Ligand SMILES: *[C@@H]1O[C@H](CO)[C@@H](O)[C@H](O)[C@H]1NC(C)=O
């Protein structure tokens with residue numbers, strides 16, 4: 001019987017898509033180890049733009065900086081208990097005394113827990 005059992009297990013492993021094992025291992029880990037970030041297709045989406053503006057405003061508050069949101073350059077999101085955003089934001093730095101104060105890119109991670117009405121700036125770095 002053990003031989004048949006192992007053969008059966010072997011067949012199951014061969015036939016199941018990887019994603020099922022991924023989900024099982026993620027469920028046991030509790031937290032996602034594998035990146036499940038998805039690119040945001042519409043960077044003009046008002047919700048996503050608002051998240052970007054929030055990140056800049058929050059950063060200005062925390063770092064006493066004077067960045068001005070210009071536009072979103074790139075964005076990814078992933079959903080778990082809420083939604084996490086990884087946004088590349090073009091912003092002008094009012095403290096930058098260069099003649100051509102061109103927007104530069106900053107990378108912000110924001111976590112949004114809508115059920116708690118709670119948005120949190122996880123990290124903000126740049127210019128990159
Ligand atoms: C992207 O979002 C903006 C603002 O919500 C909307 O006006 C526009 O039609 C959207 N574009 C696409 C391609 O869905």
Ligand SMILES: *[C@@H]1O[C@H](CO)[C@@H](O)[C@H](O)[C@H]1NC(C)=O
Nearest residue numbers: 037074076086087088107109
């Ligand atoms: C966020 O996106 C930037 C730019 O694509 C990337 O360099 C960075 O590793 C990403 N951060 C996370 C936490 O995924």
